[in-house]
Amino acid sequence: MDIALPEKPDWHKLLKSGCRVFVGGHASVPYALIQDLIDNSRGFSDIELVHGLALGDTRWAREEHRQLFKVNTFFIGGQEVRRAVDEGRADYTPCFLSEVSSLFTDGTLALDAVLINVSPPDEFGYCSLGASVDICMSAVRHCDLVIAQINKHVPRTAGHSYVHIDELNACIEHDEPLTEVLPPPIDNQAERIGQYVAMLVENGATLQFGIGKIPSATLKYLCKHKDLGIHSEMLTDSIIELIESGAVTNRNKTFHPGKTVTSFAIGSRRLYDFIDNNPHIEFYASSYVNKPTNIAKNDNMIAINSALEVDLTGQVVADSIGHDFYSGIGGQVDFVSGASISKGGKPIIALPSTAKNETVSRIVPSITEGAGVVTSRGNVHYVVTEYGVASLKGKSIRERALELIRVAHPKFRAHLLEEVRKHYWVPHYQEKYPTDIPELGAIQLQKLVIQGETFYLRPLNPADERRLQEFFYSHTKETLRLRYNYDPKQMSREKSCNLVSVDQKTDAALCIVRQDGSRIAIHAVGRFYYYPEDNACEAAFVTRETHQGKGMATRLLAKLIDIARQRGINFMMAYVRADNKPMITIFEQHGFKRKRSDDPSDVELVLDLREQQ
Incomplete structure (x- = not known):
């Protein structure tokens, strides 16, 4: 059936100087409608144009129209609008996007007219706001004077995007493509x-x-x-x-x-x-x-x-x-x-x-x-x-x-x-800033799935001070004895800070963490200390008891060996208690050889990194 369109706007009957007019924005600005207003604006002054982000040719914000329009925007965009704001000819009104509509409903920014860009009506008389429903729909619903540009390039979108032709007080028919913003190249x-x-x-x-x-x-x-x-x-x-x-x-x-x-x-x-x-x-x-x-x-x-x-x-x-x-x-x-x-x-x-x-x-x-x-x-x-x-x-x-x-x-x-x-935001003993491990590449975080659980392998860093302290206090006496060869009673914040503040370009310290939201727990730590006089390093690792036997130490050691090789280090050493059979086995599985030792309680293991460099 034929749908009768409203008449073209007679701007001097619809508007007057000093009124407040909402303009649809984003990619769907009704440019032809605004130009028609400009062309028929003789005698008008001080019309406040309210809008959000407006793309394309924001001609109404030009210096030449400063007596005709005063721009009030919720989001600064477009060369002309930004210049007008910078020069004090336009206003910026900060507001949460969810609350802009309340400015229309409670009279804070009561609207005298709304200018929108819509699709042609369907057989039932419904036009779509298309790609720009946002605050346009709220403006339409809270203003008695709605003027539209009917544009075949406006897509018909699902949801609550429809305005019936009977809701329009005036319109023009003018087809122009929506403003395009091409995807930027990803660097x-x-x-x-x-x-x-x-x-x-x-x-x-x-x-x-x-x-x-x-x-x-x-x-x-x-x-x-x-x-x-x-x-x-x-x-x-x-x-x-x-x-x-x-x-x-x-x-x-x-x-x-x-x-x-x-x-x-x-x-x-x-x-x-x-x-x-x-x-x-x-x-x-x-x-x-x-x-x-x-x-x-x-x-x-x-x-x-x-x-x-x-x-x-x-x-x-x-x-x-x-x-x-x-x-x-x-x-x-x-x-x-x-x-x-x-x-x-x-x-x-x-x-x-x-x-x-x-x-x-x-x-x-x-x-x-x-x-x-x-x-x-x-x-x-x-x-x-x-x-x-x-x-x-x-x-x-x-x-x-x-x-x-x-x-x-x-x-x-x-x-x-x-x-x-x-400002004492960090303690006096926090002297080292975080450093990256160059050998890990651009992404310093590696996702691991271990027996169905998700973990992350990454460098240890100064922000882990409290987490390392918690990791230490999670250990049993047996784990502490096997790792440190004695039973340490305390891990102070200062000592923990020293252990996590690593110059990763010289030494290397890695951890495997479990992260649920912002809840982070360290489950394994592996590190080596570099000895420049011998071009060698000493490796060690420890795993939380609940995750021992799941391969975390193996992953850490493999990564440390790879880092050491890339740095051209000749030897990697490890000192392990003789009764720590699981740890000795892990080192030997990675090619470490036992050295003769005068102390039967300790085992010294050495990996010649030059063999595969």
Whole structure:
């Protein structure tokens, strides 16, 4: 049946100077509609244009229109809008994305009109908001004057994305493609961050992510996962490969099971075609998708967000660089909060360790003057850079600082430690900063599955001080006697600090840990000490009693031998009590030979590393 469209807008009958007008944003800005308003704006002044992130040609924010429009944005984006904010011609209003709609409903930002971009109506008269439901739907529902650009390029999306033609007061028909944002190339830095983040994602988890190199790299490394779900404020091109790989089934979701849930999409034409009439992807208003209690209804909710800088207590700066506002709060806090109260949830902040060609550290002793905290130190569970994963939940300021220094760029670690020592955030005896083991390569974390349990092999580091102390006190007297050849009674924090503060480029210390969320326990430690005068090293290891006989010591020793060989060390030695048969057996299985000893209670073993160099 034929659907009658509303008349074209007579702007002077619909609007007046000083009114507040909402403009649909993201990739679906109604450019032709705005241009029609500009072309017919004679006599108008001081119209407040309210919107979120607006991509493409944000012409209304140009200097030439400063008398006609005053821009008020919830998220700074686009060259013209950013320039207008920087020059004081436009306003930035910080607000959680989940709460923007309340500004419309309670009259804080009461709307006089709404401009949106919609698909042509179907046979029943319903138009779709397509790729940008987000705060557009809330604006439509809380304003009596709705003006639309009807555009055949707007996809029809499932969920709560529909506006009936009878709800439109005026419209124009103008077809123009949605703004495309092509996936950025993934560099080595983003690859490494993506690999680390992917390690934190278990099969069956539900994901939230943003746009850029890091989310793209992360989703790339999730393609071999199983039964993932998506509940994310936005979708990008990266989800196409993830869904087509079979990794996303949404079957384990505990909120909207079987469906990918989102509120807007930004990407290429391929993405817009992918969501068009796709019944498996549902779009809802941001007030619903981003509501923390709704997010938390998904068990194992993984929220992956980025930052501009993170201080050593875990405070996250995400919308400003010093005094200069750069972007917006968006949905970061919504999803960090929701994931933190989700059963098994993990809020993750992922960012490069440096900026400006490695001249500036993004891990900082204190946030830059003028910058604002978007996500508090109490909400962050993980911070990930290309140098690893810092686990912060339940950690003291001392432990947080050491964890974050460990994932900072190596050339900034000494300075960061020096700065926090000034404030006594770390004790006076903490003198060494964390170092990496070069021979482990770019990824300093290796996932192990041992008898069905997941563990991680990684370098021991200063943040492990308390964990090593707990590991020591877990040992029986027999284990301590066999390892140390006497029965030590105490492992002080200072002694533990000395044992975990290793110059990994000279010596080497590895551990195998079990990690459940932010709960980390050391189950085995292996190390060698280097003796430069002989170009030799001495190896030792110890395993928690509950995991002895599972091959952990074997894995550690094999890795230590490999590191020593790569360093060109000639000999590896070990001194073992004669009654410690299991340990002797492990060394001998790796080619160690016994040396004659005058002390029958001890066995000296030596491996000639030159034989296979």
